[in-house]
Amino acid sequence: MYKFLKVKPAFFVFMVLFIASGCTEHTYRERPQAVATIFPLYDIGRNIAGERVDMHMLLRPGASPHTFSLSPGDIKKISGASVIFAVGESLDEWSIQAAEAAGIEEVYKVSEGVNLRASAEDHSHGHNGDWDPHYWLSIENAEIIAENIYDKLSEKFPEDRGYFKENLEAYLEELEEADRKIRETLSEVQGRKLVVKHDAWGYFAEEYGLEIAGFFSSSSAHETTQRHMKSLYENVRKEGVKAVFYEPQFSVETVEQFAGDLGLELFMIDPLGGHEERDSYINMMLYNAEKISRGLNQ
DSSP states (O other): OOOOOOOOHHHHHHHHHHHHHHHHHHHHHHSOEEEESSHHHHHHHHHHHTTTSEEEESSOTTOOTTTOOOOHHHHHHHTTOSOEEEOOTTSOTHHHHHHHHHTOOOEEETTTTOOOOBOSSOTTSSSOOOBOOOTTSSHHHHHHHHHHHHHHHHHHOGGGHHHHHHHHHHHHHHHHHHHHHHHHHTGGGTTOEEEEEESOOHHHHHHTTOEEEEEEESSTTSOOOHHHHHHHHHHHHHHTOOEEEEOTTSOOHHHHHHHHHHTOEEEEOOSSOOBTTBSSHHHHHHHHHHHHHHHHTO
């Protein structure tokens, strides 16, 4: 027959909190850490890392990598990480500063093996940006990114290589299915032309048979010149464009005025994600395909 000890409620609550706190702290400290600069890399990375590596993200959803600046809180959050996964190509050079400040040994560019496009704009704000950095906006490139992250995680944590490999293979299947859905969604708008907020969509357009007819500015840090706007007006009229696509990371004022002047519909597309319907890389890509299909079917 079991005998139960009488434990005072306050002591019981204290012990539960103490044990839970101790376990949580131990788990957090023991689990390796890795960092990604932007949400798409973070989400791809966490699909590979699973429960063996804690992934952190530097760029907050809704912010732009073109204007991002590090805070002391950002540095504190990533201290102790083994690697920062970065886009490179002048988009997130602040990752180098973050690594130095947080004592992280390596910033790893995930673009190895990606067929980079020539840049139509200067993302380096004063330094020549030779390549378009938005290569993650292509499922084919996302597969390469996933494989590169797998390689680096396996190098850093070789004891978990098999676990990472299983996660990679499962995620590649999900990406293939997403690619199939995107192609189906965009099947009726092949060859049509997009006017976008800034030139982030070249990889997407190239992969899915679309064309970029124009963009407003190179980034939120650059004002659109009158000469450029005049050229854009003329091009939109010439090409018979019916919709304009803006991005939540940038001010929509110029785009709204432009669309209003020409009687165009406005649609939001998101190159970075991290919100609601765009709460994963795959959901972000599916969301963008659906919005672009609707806009080009006007």
